[in-house]
Amino acid sequence: MNRRGHLLMSKLAYQDTKFMESLTARPLRILAEYLDPLKRLRQENVGDTIVMFGSARIQPRDRALADLKKVRAAARGRRTHEWRLKVGAARSIVQMSRYYEEARELSRRITSWAMTLGTQPKRFVICSGGGPGIMEAANRGAAEAGGSSVGLSIQLPHEQRPNPYISPELNFCFHYFFMRKLWFAQMAKALIVFPGGFGTMDELWEMLTLLQTGKLSSHHLILIYGRQYWDKVLDWKHMVRTGTISQREYKLLQFVDNVDDAFEQVRADMENHHLNLDADWDRR
Secondary structure, three states: OOOOOOOOOOOOHHHOHHHHOOOOOHHHHHHHHHHHHHHHHHHOOEOOEEEEEOOOOOOOHHHHHHHHHHHHHHHOOOOOHHHHHHHHHHHHHHHHHHHHHHHHHHHHHHHHHHHOOOEOOEOOEEEEOOOOOHHHHHHHHHHHOOOOEEEEEEOOOOOOOOOOOOOHHHEEEEOOHHHHHHHHHHOEEEEEEOOOOHHHHHHHHHHHHHHHOOOOOOOOEEEEEOHHHHHHHOOHHHHHHOOOOOHHHHOOEEEEOOHHHHHHHHHHHHHHHOOOOOOOHHHO
């Protein structure tokens, strides 16, 4: 009671920030990260997605070339090992920038094609992890085609802002990695994996395990883009030779090295296995 003898109104539990951020309320936060995307994706008539993964560190070509120019200018007259390494690293970033431009073009083509299929629901909407690098390229290509795209970003200790090309109404931010992964998998009909690091491989293995164990449709396309990179990082066939995966499981992977082949593979696979299937939210 206050000094005048009146009862003080207590806060409603869901309006109490301290409670909502507590360990006790964790199930509510998890549920919110399921229900909010569910509602907004339905509102935007998104039927299904094509997910594009890849490194957040791969830059667009113009930015990579500008950075190389700056490093070369700074290194002029400094023939030390340290500066040679810096120039070499900047050159490598320029070489890797091809994947940004190719992801951007592939996304543009997929979106342009998907937009011819109508909007009730929208089919094969590009979805990325929402950050920079290949993720930005995917959302950028979709925006350049005039289509919608989804961004599923994650709250990290070192803040990673969503890229500016995500459709504002489809821009999501997650606290829980597992809820973010659920939304990557739940609506996807294909996964296109560009060169990347730990995060990209984590997401790839998650999808492959779901496929291997029958938790995803066997017609789910896994497209590995850029064998020049991936074959140096992973010896895929060694897993078959040593018996840790079967030849059938190895065939879950498809490989491409250019935009033309990637687009034709995606379009053919979607037409063969998914095009005549309507999105049915009630069965998800």
